[in-house]
Amino acid sequence: MRHVGDEERRARLAVRHALASAARVATPEDAVRAMTVLHATEPATVYLSTWARCATVTPAEVDRSLYVDRTLVKQLAMRRTLFVFPLDLLPAVWPSASARVAGTERARMAKDAVAAGLADDGDAWLDEARAAVLALLAESPDGLPATEVRQAIPMIDVKVGPAGAVWSASRVLTHLGATGDIVRGTNAGGWHTSRPRWTRIERWLDAVPDPVASPADGYRELVRRWLQTFGPGTEADLVWWLGSTKAVVRAALLALDAEAVSLDGGGQGWLLPDDLAEPPDPGPWAALLPVLDPTIMGWKDRDFYLGPHREQLFDTRGNAGATAWVDGRAVGSWVQDEAGVVQLRLLEPVSTRAQDDLQAEADRLTAWLGGFRVGSVYSSPAMR
Numbered sequence: 149m150r151h152v153g154d155e156e157r158r159a160r161l162a163v164r165h166a167l168a169s170a171a172r173v174a175t176p177e178d179a180v181r182a183m184t185v186l187h188a189t190e191p192a193t194v195y196l197s198t199w200a201r202c203a204t205v206t207p208a209e210v211d212r213s214l215y216v217d218r219t220l221v222k223q224l225a226m227r228r229t230l231f232v233f234p235l236d237l238l239p240a241v242w243p244s245a246s247a248r249v250a251g252t253e254r255a256r257m258a259k260d261a262v263a264a265g266l267a268d269d270g271d272a273w274l275d276e277a278r279a280a281v282l283a284l285l286a287e288s289p290d291g292l293p294a295t296e297v298r299q300a301i302p303m304i305d306v307k308v309g310p311a312g313a314v315w316s317a318s319r320v321l322t323h324l325g326a327t328g329d330i331v332r333g334t335n336a337g338g339w340h341t342s343r344p345r346w347t348r349i350e351r352w353l354d355a356v357p358d359p360v361a362s363p364a365d366g367y368r369e370l371v372r373r374w375l376q377t378f379g380p381g382t383e384a385d386l387v388w389w390l391g392s393t394k395a396v397v398r399a400a401l402l403a404l405d406a407e408a409v410s411l412d413g414g415g416q417g418w419l420l421p422d423d424l425a426e427p428p429d430p431g432p433w434a435a436l437l438p439v440l441d442p443t444i445m446g447w448k449d450r451d452f453y454l455g456p457h458r459e460q461l462f463d464t465r466g467n468a469g470a471t472a473w474v475d476g477r478a479v480g481s482w483v484q485d486e487a488g489v490v491q492l493r494l495l496e497p498v499s500t501r502a503q504d505d506l507q508a509e510a511d512r513l514t515a516w517l518g519g520f521r522v523g524s525v526y527s528s529p530a531m532r
Contacts, residue, residue: 153412179197219235264308434508
């Protein structure tokens with residue numbers, strides 16, 4: 149069995165994730181493909197994750213990919229998380245990870261609708277609500293913000309959920325997004341905010357791709373791309389990332405003829421059968437990544453790049469804060485001062501060369517942000 153040690157895993161990360169300076173890519177599409185998907189829970193993460201991987205890029209270029217060319221699409225998927233997908237991966241995720249999320253959401257909403265006294269049949273209520281939203285958006289070529297959808301459809305202009313805390317309008321839109329019927333279209337806010345105009349998918353895309361034939365086919369493609377980006381990874385990594393089951397992961401690994409490899413610490417990981425060669429030496433590198441960046445969030449077993457810093461770099465809910473990286477390891481965090489200048493917050497000593505490289509990245513990011521201060525609801529202890 150081939151052995152892949154932590155040092156090799158960090159070298160793979162540098163190149164596959166387009167983080168080493170020589171491995172940076174040219175376009176937002178290239179940055180997303182390098183990572184399979186980008187986290188989009190916080191809108192700014194998409195832009196900052198792209199900045200970290202591109203030789204040069206502007207917010208306007210990311211906007212063009214998302215809202216003009218529409219080669220990148222926001223989609224609710226794995227673990228009920230919002231991601232940015234490359235267009236060609238949507239057919240795989242719709243019947244697999246997104247469908248799983250949609251099924252869970254349907255069950256919860258149907259139960260809550262009955263509990264709130266909206267209907268005796270929660271599934272029928274949701275079907276009627278979905279049809280009403282789709283009919284409304286069919287008459288709105290440019291899409292509508294959630295507030296206007298809610299105001300136009302009285303049956304969903306109610307609060308449903310624990311103690312009536314959640315607008316049913318938002319949950320219906322979320323469900324329609326998970327099933328691939330509607331999409332978060334043009335953003336009415338800046339690049340750091342989320343104010344989408346919800347749009348029917350057939351109005352957003354010139355040609356809506358057909359979903360793959362089965363959930364198994366979809367999961368297989370998701371696992372294949374994950375292994376390209378994050379491999380070697382463990383079965384536990386894949387189960388966590390997909391938000392799925394061991395049976396789904398094992399079936400996909402078998403269908404892909406994935407190769408088992410041994411890892412430092414005695415674990416077993418998996419690689420694609422054509423990806424067993426050792427990676428080139430990426431050389432020394434440094435990177436600054438935003439909150440929830442897919443590099444730090446991509447695995448469940450994170451010791452090979454976190455070392456002793458897990459509790460400092462993640463909040464209590466498992467969300468990663470902003471991180472500073474040296475040669476494949478997260479060594480600290482970064483914040484901005486009142487003037488918007490990026491400041492390093494290191495958790496361990498680093499070499500003079502690494503300190504200089506990190507400072508160069510901090511200066512590059514400060515210049516790119518141009519004094520704008522990026523806010524976040526995810527703040528790790530290291531950031532605080």
